[in-house]
Amino acid sequence: MMNNKEEIGMNWAQDPKVKSLAKALRILECFSVDTPELGVTELAEMNHITKSNAHNILTTFQQGGYVVKQPNGKYALGLQLLEFSYIINQHLGYPRAVYDLLTDLANKTGEIVYFGLPHGTDVLYLYVAHPIARMQELPYRDMLGEHAPLYCTGIGKAILSAMPEEEWEDHITPVRTPFTDATVTDHDQIIEELWRTRRRGYAIDNCGREVNVRCVGAPVFSGTGRLVAGISTSGPASAMTDEKLLHCSKLVVDTARRMRERIYH
Structure with a gap:
């Protein structure tokens, strides 16, 4: 059964202006409280893309601090996103x-x-x-x-x-x-x-x-x-x-x- 995070990832941008950007953002949306760490293979399967494509997206996000690679080889969201959440919270x-x-x-x-x-x-x-x-x-x-x-x-x-x-x-x-x-x-x-x-x-x-x-x-x-x-x-x-x-x-x-x-x- 598809969870809500997956539904959002598949439905929020059915016809995006920048398809490559939408594909990358859907990678981030796969992370949740229940699944804080995910591997390249898992992310590729969840987004129906190749492993090499998923790896390239993750590497780019890693360079910007949006994800971090764990010692077990999996990825987790990075502190750069936490900074954004603080900005949003204060703005609200x-x-x-x-x-x-x-x-x-x-x-x-x-x-x-x-x-x-x-x-x-x-x-x-x-x-x-x-x-x-x-x-x-x-x-x-x-x-x-x-x-x-x-x-x-x-x-x-x-x-x-x-x-x-x-x-x-x-x-x-x-x-x-x-x-x-x-x-x-x-x-x-x-x-x-x-x-x-x-x-x-x-x-x-x-x-x-x-x-x-x-x-x-x-x-x-x-x-x-x-x-x-x-x-x-x-x-x-x-x-x-x-x-x-x-x-x-x-x-x-x-x-x-x-x-x-x-x-x-």
């Missing part, structure tokens, strides 16, 4: 606008809080905040750059529900993976859930993305009314009872409202 202006609110939300809920951006059919995670009182207890995950499908995550469904309904089809993958026994993959059921989410103002993930993890999320708008992101808080199903989910939903929605007052564009 979200660190100053939202991070203290994320930390405040984490402390109030006692659970991990996420902030992510819509990115095609995925949510692209930008920040994670942990409650100070549980820093030694909860697993720390730096989510920068991680992604997950919109259709099965609390933060993703919150983002989807805030989009015009005529755009939903463009942001729901045609092939949907059942990550757990509770993942809803049926198209009509997903649409029904999006309508429920829109009516109540927040989304719920009942262990649809990770086993025994429940989540509640809300969309984040700018001061001009533009959908810009989503936030969520999640925890173990044993702790995230229906009562706590309802309590957290009020906190998440209120935090999203406070963010709107700070995000101007």
Whole structure:
């Protein structure tokens, strides 16, 4: 089954102006959190090009610092790309606008809080905040750059529900993976859930993305009314009872409202 990274790599430039550049960029798009290191043969097969072609592209990227060759002979993304991510992050202006609110939300809920951006059919995670009182207890995950499908995550469904309904089809993958026994993959059921989410103002993930993890999320708008992101808080199903989910939903929605007052564009 093709993952979203591969779908983007094959579909984002069906008829590019500069085909050689598109081919090179698709090499970079093959790297992910799950596959941080890839060999020449793997990259050639993923992109349907020759090994020599893949090697030439990788060598050029290596010279510019965009990839590095590991001792095992495989390649990984280089620090030059990390510099670009920092520039983008600062340009968006979200660190100053939202991070203290994320930390405040984490402390109030006692659970991990996420902030992510819509990115095609995925949510692209930008920040994670942990409650100070549980820093030694909860697993720390730096989510920068991680992604997950919109259709099965609390933060993703919150983002989807805030989009015009005529755009939903463009942001729901045609092939949907059942990550757990509770993942809803049926198209009509997903649409029904999006309508429920829109009516109540927040989304719920009942262990649809990770086993025994429940989540509640809300969309984040700018001061001009533009959908810009989503936030969520999640925890173990044993702790995230229906009562706590309802309590957290009020906190998440209120935090999203406070963010709107700070995000101007």
